Amino acid sequence: MAEKLHLEIITPLELVLSEEVDEVVAPGEVGEFGILPGHIPFLSLLSPGELKYTSGGTETRLIVWGGLADIREDRVKVLVDGVERPEDIEPEEAKAELDKVSEEMKSFEGDSAGLKELQRRLRLAELRASAGA
């Protein structure tokens, strides 16, 4: 059994990260989960949230926009729509986005699929606003 995990974070726009790490904690749709080497094959949808990974004792946090994670044979593939480092987020811009989505939420009229999408955006906006602050 390998002692390390190979973590890859990929967005439709680029390969963000490909690294050997010790542990990954990801925001699953039904709750945060942690992955250590030797995990069984596991497939999960990811919600917008914070993805943490530890490598050599240092922990790195990233904001992911939601997507999926595929865990197989000590390879963790995270396919998400977008990734941001908390320090790269502009607080004002994130705040403005949050206000905008909140407004949309108040005046929302539509089907459940639309609502789900909007809730997802709201969650992401909240997350970015709190991370940037």
Place this chain on the structure above:
Amino acid sequence: MPSLKQIRTKINSVKGTRRIMSAMKLISAVKLQKVQGTLLSSRPYSHAMKEIAGSIALRCDPEWHPLLRDPEETKNIQLVFMTSDRGLCGSFNSNLIRKIETYMVTDAPRYENVSFRFIGRRGRDHFARSGVAVTDSVIGLNERNYGDVSGAVSKALVREYTGGRIDEAVLVYNYFKSALTQIITFERVLPIEPLEGASEQDGVYADYKYEPQRKELLDGVLPRYVEARVQRAVLETLTSEQASRMTAMDNATRNADSVISQLTLLFNKTRQANVTSELMDIVNGTESMKKGG
């Protein structure tokens, strides 16, 4: 022999054309650089998506999700045929069209129904009067709207496949290998091909553990797979088109250069001939005047 004036006009017109072609080449080069960057950095996503979907197809029962359906008989096939909207890009479209016409003769008869979905005006126009079944066509693909286009196309493919109207979906496009080489590619998107060469050490393809429930998860993952594949093919098309145009315009510029130099040579020769014959006239004139005087 054409007159000096005629040759001069011709040279100027070729020079004008050359200027346009050289400008088009430069524009394509810039566009190519941009879209090529997007393409190259988006390939890992599509590749990973294909692998995950393949791994799902390997481990899951086809009954579990309509997109995993594995038809026993492939009766209805849909070809997503990607060409460019505009010409002046060398053999980019014509090679694709020739290839697909061969395909219609050699492979298509195996299926009961072959339908087309066109992206790009050139392909659509070529088959406009040929009587092939056209499901839909998209015109006006560019570097800005490719995400929306591939989203719409992939949704339509998913709808038709899960509805049982098609049993196989194939993308036909120019794969961008390098600025000089593009390879015509037939790529099967649906049904999803099980991953090959996966290791069996975790039991005989041990099933995944899923979060959330399997159904929801497959609902979330499989359509993304189709979209990722379509999006990449669309980007390959955009990149190949610019590369093709750049090469074609480069060749055309060079041809124009050689035409200009030939014409210039002709121009000089003609002028020299004119000068010579005028001199002869003068000499003859003076000679005859001497004799007369």
